Amino acid sequence: MTRHAYCLAVLFLLLPVLLRAAEPVEVLVQGAERLEVGEIVAALEQPQKLMIGPFSFWTGRIGGHRIAVQLTGQALLNCTTSTILGIEEFSPKLIINQGTSGAQAPYLTVHDIIIGRRALDYSGFVTPVRAAGQGSAPLSWTPVPQRLRDPATGKLVTYPDGFAGDPAALAIALRTRNSMGRVFAGVIGSANEVNLELDRVRWSHQVFGMDVEEMESGVVAVVAHAYGIRYIAFRVVSDAPYEGVQFIPQAARATGLFTVRFLENLPPL
């Protein structure tokens, strides 16, 4: 075998190890679906694609920052798995989770963007005991907040309010233009749920302070906190149950364009 062939073979054997040590990025930008990452991938300078397991990533530059754009897949299962893989691969300094959401407050309308001053996973609950025939009453369920172990103390810590967005990123986002609607700081709640019962929508606004619901931001907030990585979420209103507006997937374009402008406004990290 020639030396060249040996080198190729050794490279092949080492490929998984080499792939594991990708060049770090400053910002990991996430979207759950193709429409949610399309504008951002299109804005990447010198884009390069790679796969980790079933998840696609595109690296490149926007606004001078080295970026990895990640398709996380929907909801906790996909998103937790892919966020861990993205962090381990790229060691980002800031994570942005962005995409579409359902309004949980009547002041919001389609194409408004909520910047997460706080994000939480609100999917946990304990029901009261009810015998057969006594029905089910979701508005009486007791929320179970997310817990995370503090490695310094070894104790489980409960986060009933979720996790605050990075203050510096929040301030920059509030100065960034949304060409399709308004921009507000607010609370983003995540669960693998689509809630169209307005009493339950009102309940989630009253109990958790949620302005919008979706499936990922609160999940990523937990993981980012566990790693001590700065984090912010942007969510465009794509469905507004108070107005009877059902899901408009194309609204994703608004947060995509907004995220690109945010990255252009973002100073070096």
Add this chain to the structure above:
Amino acid sequence: MVLSPPKVRLVLFLLLAVLVARAESASGPILFAAATDAELRPLIAKLDGPVTESRAAWQFWLGSIDGKKVVLIRTEGDPLNAVAATTLAIRRYHPQLVVTYGLARAHDPALLPGDVVVSEKFAAFDGMESDVIPLDGGSAPLTWSRLQHKLATAGEKETPTDFFPADAQALGRAKTITLAHGRIIAGVPGSANQVNREADRVAWIHEKWGTSCEDGESAHIAGCAQLLGVPVIGLRVIDGTESTAATVALQFLEAAK
């Protein structure tokens, strides 16, 4: 096309490399995932050459039990911590099999305390979609629809999925476990970050997803294992004790090759 001898040797070498890589994954450790220290302690106590590692909020115990390489993780009993710890353990240690073990509450009325549900498949029953009901119209949870898990799939695709498969060979092995009290029942462990104590809702979940029992993590661990291409098996003791669950896990390991 005729390959020159060096090219033939290169092709053979690459084939060998692929075979070696496959063999390595088949000889990887068995990953045991449990919710709490109480379920893990009996396994940790049996570790030969124990090593503890951690990453962010999650901890890993490595070693051997009766000459078999194992990794133990604590899932904290909720889907998010469970999926995070499982993802990290799969990435770091390349296990040949994931075993999710612990306690569960029955959904199937035929199950009795002390029975052990071994997974034929898993159902993560957290996904729901409601119909439109106007303000002050209340909530009608027994009319909600099941929302599928859209598993990320290579090529920027989604695969809508109701159930995550269990490994058939591991299931066969699990069925050979003998219990002092209770039965081994092949079934469907379900999980969500929920404690369901409304009998009508439990019956609704059982009907919609075919769940045998519920816990806070098992099906999410199975979904994570499926995303990352690792076989998985579940062992859940109905209304049992943590030490019983650990005993069942150790019996499973003993039955492993």
